[in-house]
Amino acid sequence: MASKKTRRVTPASELLKKLGVHLDPELLVLALTHRSFAHEAGGIPTNERLEFLGDAVLGVVTAEALYRDYPERPEGDLAKMRAATVSQRPLARIARRLNLGDFILLGKGESRTGGYDKDSILSDTVEALIGAVYLTHGLETTRSFVHFLIDDALEEAAVLGAGLDWKTSLQEICARLGLDAPAYQNVSNGPDHARIFTSRVVIDGEERGTGTGTAKKHAEQEAAEQAYRYLKIREDEQTRQAETLA
Missing domain, CATH: 3.30.160.20 (Double Stranded RNA Binding Domain)
Structure with a gap:
């Protein structure tokens, strides 16, 4: 169902201020380029490869944090806590906190149907940004960046109990x-x-x-x-x- 939210066009520099990291302008644009926009623009590169990379980095950083911070939790609990932190819905909530939908490059069809507020598109773009930060700054800076994004969700996951899954x-x-x-x-x-x-x-x-x-x-x-x-x-x-x- 399309969102009723009105989308505004926002300079990418505002997003970098929110994220607290520097990215090359071309890499930032790539991280924000949804396949619908790329298709309408004649087949330019999409953010999907960055999303693939960012998903892997996010998984490692989150698993490490859970392993270190919750030594008393069994593997099954840690797996549920990870899913409650980095699956589509929690990542989409993080994206909305950053108003990320105002920056994503979408095709006309996706824009008309509220793609800037779809969980799948928002979560994928978060992962693409993580991938871009990793390529630019390496693991240590990216670890700090990921914690900036997910620490609140990690704390919530720790007390969810049955709601983890x-x-x-x-x-x-x-x-x-x-x-x-x-x-x-x-x-x-x-x-x-x-x-x-x-x-x-x-x-x-x-x-x-x-x-x-x-x-x-x-x-x-x-x-x-x-x-x-x-x-x-x-x-x-x-x-x-x-x-x-x-």
Whole structure:
């Protein structure tokens, strides 16, 4: 669904002030060039290679931070915390904090449909910028830059608990309660550039949660959250009853 936000044209120098790093103007433009713009401009380079590099660097820096800062957490928790920090949605929130959508170079079609506020485009551009910083400054400066971007999200991930991965948490609580594994039923509507997914999660033949999102996995996570919260009430009640009888 297209965003109602009005996009303004903003000088790239303002973005560099927000980021606190220097980048060569040509490299900065490349990091901001979405494939839709590149296609309309006659096939100029896109930011996708920088995105690939930035994704790898982001993963290393985040994994290192989690390993060092949370020595008591098992590998499974660290993996969930990493996903809660560097997956599409948290990166898109970081991009919105920086008003990054005001700087991305988009084709006319993507601009008309609110591409500057799509999670996928925003998160990809964050990764491309990380790649550009790495090429320019190397690992140490990039590590500081990544921490500037994600430290708040890392702190939030540390206290999320079940919310680190609702689908996994739902599967675990179903096992504890002796229920069948959750089954997800998904449908999508809308054109390819603005598709909306709806997910229903069914447990033991009963629908326990629904969710919507611009990606199937987001809709499933929302549905899983609803179902988990319902079953957690049931599990807590069973625990109280058992304690009363003990």
